[in-house]
Amino acid sequence: MTPRANWKGFLRLSLVTCPVALFPATSESEKISFNQLNRQTGHRIKYLKVDADTGDEVANEDIVKGYELEKGQFIEVTKEELDELALESTRTIDIDEFVEKADIDPRYLIRPYYLRPDGKVGHDAFAVIRETLKEMNKVAIGRVVLTNREHIIALEPLEKGLVGTLLRYPYEVRNEDEYFDEIRDVKVTKDMLDLARHIVNQKAGRFEPGKFEDQYETALIDLINQKRAGKPITPKERPRGENVVDLMEALRRSVGKDAAETKAPKKPGKKPRKAAAGQKEMLMPIAGKKQAKEAATKKPAARPQRKSA
Known part of the structure; x- marks a missing residue:
């Protein structure tokens, strides 16, 4: 199309x-989107445009834009005037x-x-x-x-x-001064810069978007598939940051760690899921691939609707 x-x-x-x-x-x-539901009934939440004072629903053709001069006082502007x-x-x-x-x-x-x-x-x-x-x-x-x-x-x-x-x-665009004024002036030693440069050189490469996968989107798909299959949801442990006590020691350890990773044989990485295929296809079916293929020849698998709220 x-x-x-x-x-x-x-x-x-x-x-x-x-x-x-x-x-x-x-x-x-292609991203996963959610509808808002009533927890008690499971029905979708519907939004209505209502008059703030009377509470009556207002038709789209009766809605105009308004600029608030002061509290409760508006200047109306029509679509025709904007055009x-x-x-x-x-x-x-x-x-x-x-x-x-x-x-x-x-x-x-x-x-x-x-x-x-x-x-x-x-x-x-x-x-x-x-x-x-x-x-x-x-x-x-x-x-x-x-x-x-x-x-x-x-x-x-x-x-x-x-x-x-x-x-x-x-x-x-906001002025950066109001955010950066409280950053302290710190003298960075040559040794620290040398170690940091070494880390950068070890990790140098070309930006290739195809190498990156939206991990949150993948986790959402896995969550939905697990819930559809009736599997228990076990929360994963959140990564915890560590306080840096000795910056020089942290830099040295980083250099050693990156050097070891560079020398170690790389495992074949997971290929990112193709966005072109659409996230809907990733959601289904729950059954194994062979079962899914057999099912596909008989009757198309139902897919969850992903209409936005």
Whole structure:
């Protein structure tokens, strides 16, 4: 199925324009989600939109947005009035400037989107913008309106398309001083730095997301499968941290421990479960694989519904 675009409009660099579509680059839909239930009846909890004063349920068409000026006093704003703001970025991503990727503070990053040409026209103009960014190793900065708000967006090439990352505005990023002021000034000795560098070098590698497994998600799946099978749930012992008394000794022991792990033959690690297969498939069936295969030829196994509350 062709993915559905979150936004369609135009990408413009000076007089070069092409129609484009914006798609979410990430997804949370494969994660386990829970419904809220009434412990007494086992029924789902239903949320209603009610008038805070009368307690009467209010239909969606009768709900408008309101900005609270002071306690109990609101300025109403309708959807039509918001649409009439008509910022140009509602329909066009206008590239304002080009910057170095290293200049973008990671705190400003929100979420990534994929950008591709929309329809059969505009591929040439899109390719010119993409290849220029790639050749000059720059990030293009523009603006786009999503969910009724204007966002800064940083565009960079990825394979045949572009990745656009939404950025926060300065007022959305908290000042670090109020959090870091109480950190003591400590003099770190050369010996400590040498040992720490040695540990870093022993653990150096390339970031490969495929090596990592969401352990909490895996534990949730195991928990649900155990409960479905009627097995007793035994709580696991929580890991406990240790107080560091002698930092130099801890560093030396870390170096020795990592060196021993490096020399020891590595056991074949568990392959992370493929997210593409979907977490639903991991939940079922409880029976052994052979039994499950036989059952599958007769009747599809029931799967638990995972609708969000």
